[in-house]
Amino acid sequence: MDYLIRFSTQHESFRRAEIEALTQLVNNKKTQNGVDVDVDVDILEYSPTSPFCLLRIKPALSTQDMYERVAASFISHSIQAKAIYEVWGSGNDYQALHQDVRVRSQHLWARYQSQPVSFKFSIDSYFGKRSGSEQxxxxxxxxxxxxxxxxxxKKPQxxxxxxxxxxxPLHLSNSNGQQVDDSLTSKQPxxxxxxxxxxxxRRHLVEKHDLKKRPYISTTSMDAELALITATLALASPGKLFLDPFCGTGGFMVAAAELGAVVLGSDIDGRSFRGKGGEGVERGVGRNMKLYGIDALFGDCLTSDLTNTPFRGSGTRWLDGIISDIPYGVREGLKVLGRRQPAKEGDDDGSLVKEPHRIGGVLAYTLPGYIAPKKPYSFSQLLLDILDFAASTLVDGGRLAFWMPTANEDEEGEQEATGRPSxxxxxxKHECVQPFNKWSRRLLVYERIAGELDDAADEHAAAQKPLVKGTSADELNPFRRRYFQSFAKEPNG
Known part of the structure; x- marks a missing residue:
């Protein structure tokens, strides 16, 4: 059976990835849909320049109602689409459309001729406009x-x-960008x-989660639609447990919880999720959860960085999903817990050995309000760290989805090949791009494959990690350095 998806006109590079994720989510719910086999979809026709995607659900199902339940379940998980339609016909003009309708769907007409079913017709003209009389x-x-x-x-059946x-309109302009004369343009779709x-x-969730309506955000809060898409590609759904290890104000946690997952968060700066004045998560991230009525799915947040996280259990894989916007180190240099200055003397590994700091005879780190020391850290190393963390904590089939920035051009002005951690x-699974001027944000999605960590192989992989030298934020983060250089080599510089 063939179906047509009507997409929104934003974030075109995310559409195919979402279709794959929707298929997985449908198969996870096949019992509720009354289907006893895994389904798949073939994309028959699609172009990033068009909001229409023609696809076919397979294998062959036994009844029309079964197809309809699968299609409805499929689109019910989508953020980018508007609706899904059972195709009754198509053509390049209206004569061809009516011919195809008679051939393709005539066997379906009797279903609506034999009983008084209320109905309506509507018109959706993409880049076109129809008057009332034409409609x-x-x-x-x-x-x-x-x-x-x-x-x-109003309420048809x-x-x-x-x-x-x-x-x-892009097709209707000449090489100078001037509009083509009206008489030369096509009068037909x-x-x-x-x-x-x-x-x-469920695209209505984009409006529901508009950041302008949210009580607790910051300048780095991810766009609500992109957060919801990220959670969808990570297969967030009821009965799953998700973590954002760089949660900030909790935008990804809100998105995953809205889709039904139980969520946890951590951040190196606990003030980000506690809110102003450090009043606690009920005044920070918790305010957003309560606003949307999803606070029952909010586990908690804790202060931690990924390299020193208590979430990494020994031999225990317990997370269904990890989603995050990894800090780029632009507004503030990327940091992890630790002392900035290297040791002058100490253990064989060079770590600094000194007496723990005390205040009034009490260990400083045990006092309320204690802020641990931080040191600059390599962004490239952090990418490898989050993959290692995902491999050691995700269940089989669990997904990691995170954002990373890349320059579109190298320092010589040539197009730059994008490296992807592995x-x-x-x-x-997927790489989706949100382009800006001279840089882009890329959403990378991975899935945990079956198999346990091999300690020897793990140690070998750790030994092969590149040693990034430097002590300053710019030395440890090439993207930050390029960002402040406007991604261009200065003339004569």
Whole structure:
């Protein structure tokens, strides 16, 4: 059975990744959908420049209702799509559309002719515009369906939609960027579909989670739509346990909890999740959770950095998902817990050995409000650290999804190849790009494959990690250095 997805017009590079994730989520719920086999989808037609994606659900299912349940479940997890339609016909003009409708869907008409089912027709013209009289004429052309039910434009039992795709304005301009004369442009859409609407997506969550309506955010809070997409690609859903090890104000925790997962968080700066004045998570991250009614899914947050985290258990893999926006070290140099200055004398490994600091005879780190010392850290090393952490904590099939920045050009102005970290126990799934001017943010998604950590192999891999030399934030983070150089080599410099 063929279906048409109507996507929103943002974040095109994330669409294919979401389709793969939606398929996994549907198969995780196949018992509820009444399907006893794993389903898959074939993308029949898709272009990043179009909001329409034609796909086919397989294998063959026994009943029409079963197809419909799977399609509805599929789209119910989507953030980027608007709705999914059962394809009744398509064509490059209306004559071809009506011919295809008669061939493709005539066997379906009787279902709505034999009983009084209320219905409506709607028009969706992408990059086009239709007057009211044109819309009525387009709809009346389908009178041969012979439906017996009443027209109900507010709450119909069934809805059919005529979806048109016109040439985009970019195609209608000449090489100088000037608009082509109206008489030279096409007066007809380039592609037309007729579809019966199966279900809407959960794109309404984007508006619900608009950061402008959220009581607790910061300047680094991730866009709500991208946070929800990240959680979706990591397969966040009821019954799963998720962690954000760089939680900040908790945007990814909110997204994963909205999708049904129980969430935990940590951050090297506990003030980020506690809120102003250090009043506690109920005044920080907890305020957002309560606003959306998902506080029952909020586990807790703790102060920790990834290299010194108590979440790393010995031989225990317990997380279903890890999602995060790793700190880039731009606004503030990337840091981890530890003393900045190297030891002048101490143990054989060079670590500084000194008496613990005391205040009034009490160990300083046991006092309320204690802030541990921090030192600069390499961003490249942190990428490898989070892969190691994921490999040691994710269950089989668990996912890691995190954001990393990359320069679009090297220091000579040439296009730069993007390096991607890897791990032997993590299968790379997706790379989605959000481009800016001279740099981009990339969402990387990995899945834990079956297999236990081999201590010897793990030690060997650790020994192969590159040794990043330097003590300052710029020396340890090339992206930070390039960022402040505006990603361009200064003339004569």
């Amino acid at each position: 009525r004429e387009m709809i009346n052309q389908f009178a041969y369906f012979g439906f017996q039910g009443k027209v109900d434009m 069934q809805e059919w939609c005529i979806l048109e795709e016109w040439e985009s 380039r592609r037309i579909f007729l579809g019966r609407k199966i279900a809407s997506s 791990h032997g126990l993590l299968e790379f």
